[in-house]
Amino acid sequence: MFEAKLGRNFWLYTIGRWISQAGWVIQDVAVPLYVLDQTGSGTMMSVFIMAELIPRLLVNPIAGVIGDRYDRKKLMYGLDIARGVLLFAVIGFNLLGIYQLLVVQMAMSVMGAFFSAGIVGMFPDLVEREQLARANSILQSGGQILRILGPILGGLIYAIGGIKLAILINAVSFFGSGLFEILIEYHRETRELSSIGEVWDDMVEGFRFIKASRAVVLLMSYAVILNTLLNPVFTLLVPYMTRVVLGFSAVQFGSVGTAATLGALMGNLLIAGKLRERSENLIFKAMFGQLGLMLLLAAVPFLGRVSYPALLILVSLIGLCNVFVNVPLFTKL
Structure with missing residues (x-):
């Protein structure tokens, strides 16, 4: 089919x-x-x-x-x-x-x-x-x-x-x-480069x-700044905390990435199934939500036995908020 x-x-x-x-x-x-x-x-x-x-x-x-x-x-x-x-x-x-x-x-x-x-x-x-x-x-x-x-x-x-x-x-x-x-x-006809100057x-x-386009410049600048600030959290801070500070296993380390993806998937489903164009009204709320959740990450190493489930919940919520920011933003772009 x-x-x-x-x-x-x-x-x-x-x-x-x-x-x-x-x-x-x-x-x-x-x-x-x-x-x-x-x-x-x-x-x-x-x-x-x-x-x-x-x-x-x-x-x-x-x-x-x-x-x-x-x-x-x-x-x-x-x-x-x-x-x-x-x-x-x-x-x-x-x-x-x-x-x-x-x-x-x-x-x-x-x-x-x-x-x-x-x-x-x-x-x-x-x-x-x-x-x-x-x-x-x-x-x-x-x-x-x-x-x-x-x-x-x-x-x-x-x-x-x-x-x-x-x-x-x-x-x-x-x-x-x-x-x-x-x-x-x-098969697609293309005009190949005749000189490096092209x-x-x-x-x-x-x-x-x-x-x-002033609108394109503003949207691109906003997207780049926002994602540049957020990217180190998932690529550096969370892996270092998970493996070195908390000493989690390799499987637990991987499950943190899965939690973030599940949060993002939930956000995509909410936008596609219910919120749609209304998601544009949530950009700034989601942005401040992200910042608040990232601040809460600092408390995870002090939570003892509940540090693992707390980290899973936090990164999933950050993934959810990230979708509520990026999808409307890049749709506009």
Whole structure:
């Protein structure tokens, strides 16, 4: 039934994305655990976060131009397979030192930026316009399920086989995703770059478009500032508190990420099923709710036996509030 309506290309794309996301979620849990177990350092965790964030920020404008000018299908499967090769090399050559993994993190960030530039533009071409909302809902629903199950599974895999097993699974997932993407039938006429100067010209044109709209500038600035302030809570503060301060197990560590995703999923369901456009009226209430909940996180280490359930409740509520802020904000954007 779904095959007839959404088509073979959609399902090849979607299953490929789910396979890739599953492997990445597992590694995304295992790497912080490994770094904290090896160093016990919140500073080193910060360095790993910056090693992923800064290269992506720097190459994103260039990646956007490349994604518009070159074959998106080749970008997709080529970069998935390349990332799989890189991770197999990490295991094969035992490149598991902290600074070696830091370099790998940077390389994966750059390749991920170019990969994202290809998939963002390709997806709307794979389904009929009237099916786009439904197709995107199916794709995102599968991603949500993976983000719910993945953290706990990632913690369990790390507890069983350590960082090597987690990286191996991610490497295999990238290859599996690439194989599905190769089978997609996709043809799009593009004007390839004739000189490196065209990259700069296209970037300048994009920045001019953004600058010309005051509303877009304000919304983008607000979104960037808000998420920049919140991101360290989940990527640095909560993992450090969970593993180093509270000494939780790898599975408990993963379950905290699952709790945040469950809260976000509940928020999405409330917006889609009941609140809809009215969710725009909750942006500022949700923002102050987030800030209050983040302040309460400081009390968790002093709660003794109830620190674990208290942390689960707090991060799930933060995830819920985050959706009430981001969904209306990016819908406006």
